[in-house]
Amino acid sequence: xxxxxxxxxxxxxxxxxxxxxxxxxxxxxxxxxxxxxxxxxxxxxxxxxxxxxxxxxxxxxxxxxxxxxxxxxxxxxxxxxxxxxxxxxxxxxxxxxxxxxxxxxxxxxxxxxxxxxxxxxxxxxxxxxxxxxxxxxxxxxxxxxxxxxxxxxxxxxxxxxxxxxxxxxxxxxxxxxxxxxxxxxxxxxxxxxxxxxxxxxxxxxxxxxxxxxxxxxxxxx
Numbered sequence: 001x002x003x004x005x006x007x008x009x010x011x012x013x014x015x016x017x018x019x020x021x022x023x024x025x026x027x028x029x030x031x032x033x034x035x036x037x038x039x040x041x042x043x044x045x046x047x048x049x050x051x052x053x054x055x056x057x058x059x060x061x062x063x064x065x066x067x068x069x070x071x072x073x074x075x076x077x078x079x080x081x082x083x084x085x086x087x088x089x090x091x092x093x094x095x096x097x098x099x100x101x102x103x104x105x106x107x108x109x110x111x112x113x114x115x116x117x118x119x120x121x122x123x124x125x126x127x128x129x130x131x132x133x134x135x136x137x138x139x140x141x142x143x144x145x146x147x148x149x150x151x152x153x154x155x156x157x158x159x160x161x162x163x164x165x166x167x168x169x170x171x172x173x174x175x176x177x178x179x180x181x182x183x184x185x186x187x188x189x190x191x192x193x194x195x196x197x198x199x200x201x202x203x204x205x206x207x208x209x210x211x212x213x214x215x216x217x218x219x220x221x
Contacts (some may be wrong), residue, residue: 006012009067013036015031019208024162034046034049034202037049038076040170042079043076043079043080044074044075044076044079044099045074045075045076045135046076046202047076047077047134047202048076048077048079048080049200049202050079050134050200050202050211051076051077051080051132051134051172052108052202053083053200053201053202054172054198054200054211054213055080055084056212057198057200058170058196058198058215060130060172060213060215061080061081061084061085061088061130062084062085063085064081064088064129064130065087065088065089065095065129066087066088066089066090066091066124066125066126066128066129066130066166067081067088067089067090067091067128067129067130067131067132068083068090068091068092068093068120068124068128068132068160068164069081069090069092069093069104069129069132069134070092070093070111070131070132070133070134070135070157070160070173071093071094071111071133071135071136072092072093072094072104072106073094073095073096073098073132074096074097074098074099075092075099075101075106076099077132077134078090078092078101078104080100081130081132082101082102082103082104086103089105089124089125089126090103090104090105090124091104091105091106091107091123092104092105092106092107093106093107093108093109093111093116093119093120093125093172094106094107094108094111095108095109095110095111096108102123105123105124107119107120111135111153111156111157111160112153112156117160117163117164119169120164121164127164127165127166128161128164128165128166128169129165129166129168129169129170130169130170130171130172131157131160131161131164131169131170131171132167132172132173133153133154133157133170133171133172133173133174134173135150135153135154135157135173135174136150136153136173136174136176136209137149137150137153139167140150146176147176147177150176151175151176151181151184154173154174154175154184154212157171157173158171158173158184158187158188158214160178161172161214161217162187162191162217162220163220165217166217166221167217167218168216169215169217170192170213170214170215170216170217171192171212171213171214172213172214173211173212173213174209174210174211174214175186175197175209175210175211175212176208176209176210177208177209177210185212188212188214191217191218192214192215192216192217192218193212193215193216193218194214194215194216195212195213195214195215196213197210197211197212197213198210198211198213199211
């Protein structure tokens, strides 16, 4: 991917109603090559390239038959799955409303709700062989609390994957700086043949996010 030259950098003037932080965010968006690439290629968010880069490295999507997308909004990851594995059934879930994607069943509900796993299985029409999670808890500004809340989501997603995946399947989830905590890492290593951490290039350098990639689900037998 072309990163673009410095001459293309765009500055945003401060104006009424714009804080310094919002100006910095807007400048970053305007100058971000992944944002520009997403618009050019029809992806709903730059996050699509995180999955593309993870897939290029780990071979996650091609050949998948049934895929669950946890935290689907705005839909970039499911767009990648549809493009790279058009034969796959895809079901996504998010509290936020997500515009329809052809070939994707979208549930607007809380993944933490008791009825969510069954609803996803029903929408998918069978057990997944790939569970993707780009979920993160809404931040409250307290680093430790934000970390714990997001890792709680990751842990729930991991248990969902272990309870539903087909043998040989894979689980990918966003984690925060420090990676996966020891208990969760031990759980994943118990149930998957390989467990690795990766930070795709599309993850901003200043971001604390990493991804845990667990492949080769051993089954529940």
